[in-house]
Amino acid sequence: MKTSLIKDLAKYEKPREKVIKNGLFTLTNEELLAILIRTGGKDKSAIDVAREILKDIGDLRNLVDTEIEELTKFKNIGKTKAVTIKAACELGLRITKNAVAETQKIKTPEDIYNVIKPQILGKKKEYLYVISLNTKGKIIDTTLLSTGTTNAALINPVDVYKTALIKRASSIILVHNHPSNDPTPSTEDIKVTEKLAKVSKELGIPLVDHIIACDSSFVSMKSLGILQTYKI
Template structure:
């Protein structure tokens, strides 16, 4: 007779994540508990809690799980296609909820405002993304556009491309943003050079570069505050 997989029902009732979520609320559950609920069952040789713990250890907690591919998930013993798809769907839903912006236009009053607007969207990207926020006369964001993906340098980030979009969208000013996948937002000499080129072009056209913000992992640097604009 084939042995059945160990499910959450095999865990003592007072330790079951689902029951504890209903009693205490989701905020009181650990990452392992929440992952176990999504997985639903363990394997023939381990409980769902043990499987959840093994998945977290494989991905160094949640740090790498956010960018996991289906092939990497299903390569883990005990994670089939169904469980892998469930995890990917939950991860993507979490990302979209983090990136959700209110319908009212977002106003940029400070570097902190600009950083907060894009932080969750950009801090975990594995490649550099150069993004422009287009603002109206009230400093409200009217549009966001990724101009370039890849290593930032002056030869590939052309002010004419940025300002042609700004003119087309009737922007009064812009904020440039890019991320450092390392998580460290310290500006490079190339970052400074690109910033100055864009700022100079903006003065000629009459569309001000308000700031260039570099996004790290939950931290940022404003090149305006550093005196480079």
């Protein structure tokens, strides 16, 4: 059976026309991705290509963590299309991050988790973030500091506090994810946290907490008693 091309669809079935007539919310995930892809190939529509990608990665949220090189392995997806897809993913993440950060005052570890969760969902590697806070406990900036292996984030105290000084933070919160979905702190996690806490006292920029985040759970080092309690 020959695959239908978008140009062969009735006008009201084409993704762009559907958006104009009914709005973006009426489109399927495949159709939204097809708009970014724009064109398919000789015997495949952009929707067919989008469907293949989503079927292969297993879950829409995995698109965020799919590298450009991985996307170009799909037929009819070159570097330009792959970059377009990744740029759209990044915009979505930044919009979510900014919407939360602009108004939220950090009061609890759960507040921190809610801020970072959209950025770590489905991640296959460890990502380390430094959240800079002002004197009122509001977020100044969320900085991705390093990307590690599947076993341990690369935490360099110099880089952590260099970021804090550049952002003029009054205090900071460290967050990294565990791709294993087990938020239990490792021995190394605890050692690094204790080391950073000592540096924070010397610099006068308190390390308020170190959160280990997973897709559906998290652990707060402060709640475990590993960090001295600081008032934000």
